[in-house]
Amino acid sequence: MALRAGGDLALLLPLLLALPAAGSVNGSGAEAAEPLRGRAEPGEAAPGGLNATVSTEVEFGVCTVTCGIGIREVLLTSGCPGTEAKCIVRVEECWGPVDCGWGIPISEGLACVKMPCIYIPPKNRFKYVWKMLIPNKTARILPDDSAIMEVCRDTRSVTFQCETQENGNIIASVKYTVYTTTEMETKKSRRIETGKSRRTMTDAILVFCLVTGIIVTVGVIFAMICMILHWAVVKSIWESKSGQDNQGKKLANKRSLCNTE
Incomplete structure (x- = not known):
């Protein structure tokens, strides 16, 4: 499934919890592998207790996000235990485009707004840089370095951007526009109308x-x-019509007999 930029990132937790169970269902009979990067090389012991001599043909699942950082399953397509056609051998990280565009706040009231950065658990693994974007000027870096920032509405609309960084590299970026209270009331009235x-x-x-x-x-x-x-x-009209039809049929039969003779 695709993760919308700035959506409820807590949805990743059920997926992470469900993946070990999926590995058990697929018949590996061993504990699910920890998230790893790359693929198994020939001759290397495959995760999940599979024999190193079996084929290492793998198939990559769909990334859980369309931008930023997410996770995906790595499926073995040959040499699975039992009669399984495919089995999960590990879960690894995957990346989409860095720019996630405009996000959706996780909480938005007439007074304040809560905005999340792009991340996967554990969130303390990454560094978060919040910026205030000012038209025709250099963006101002804010002191807040949390994964979720809460701001109150000002007298004018303000655009914020969060960059998720790892080892000095930007792996995801998302922007939010925080409208004024008057603009929010106007939008609300328009939605009602x-x-x-x-x-x-x-x-x-x-x-x-x-x-x-x-x-x-x-x-x-x-x-x-x-x-x-x-x-x-x-009834009389119907009977007269039926009589006319019968009479016409009789005349037609007589003509056909005369023509035959």
Whole structure:
């Protein structure tokens, strides 16, 4: 699954907890390997207790993120225990583009906003550099170095950027815009008005369908009542029409006989 930039990064924890269980289900019969980088070389003992002489053909799973740093499974496609076609041999880190664009705050109220950096557990492994982006000026580095920063709204909109660094290298970057309280109230009122207009349109469509159904139903009932009240006339018309059809058939048969003779 893809991790949205600045989304709820705590979603990675259930995945990390679930991966050892997945290795057990795949029939390795051994403890899941710790997150490693790279792949097993020929002749090297494969993780999970697999024999070193078996084939080391591997297949890489989908990275859990589309940018920044994430994790992926490494699957063995040959030589798995039992009848398993594939089995997990390890979990390793994977990287996407550094720039994660604009993120979504994990908490946003009319007064303050909480914004997360991009990371994977453990979060104290990385260094976080928060910057305030100023148009046409050099970005100002903030003293806050936490993975999640909380700021209160100012009288003007402010753009923040968090760089996740490891060993001096930037591995992920995400930006946030913190709007003013007035702008947030305006956006909230616009969302309410949009919701009301959509509900109004939906109600109008439902009313139109209901009225159309009632009209059609009343028309059918009225036609059936007319047929019942004037059943004698309808029956005579139907019988006369049937008689004309029978007479026409008889004439056609006579003509065919005459032509035959």
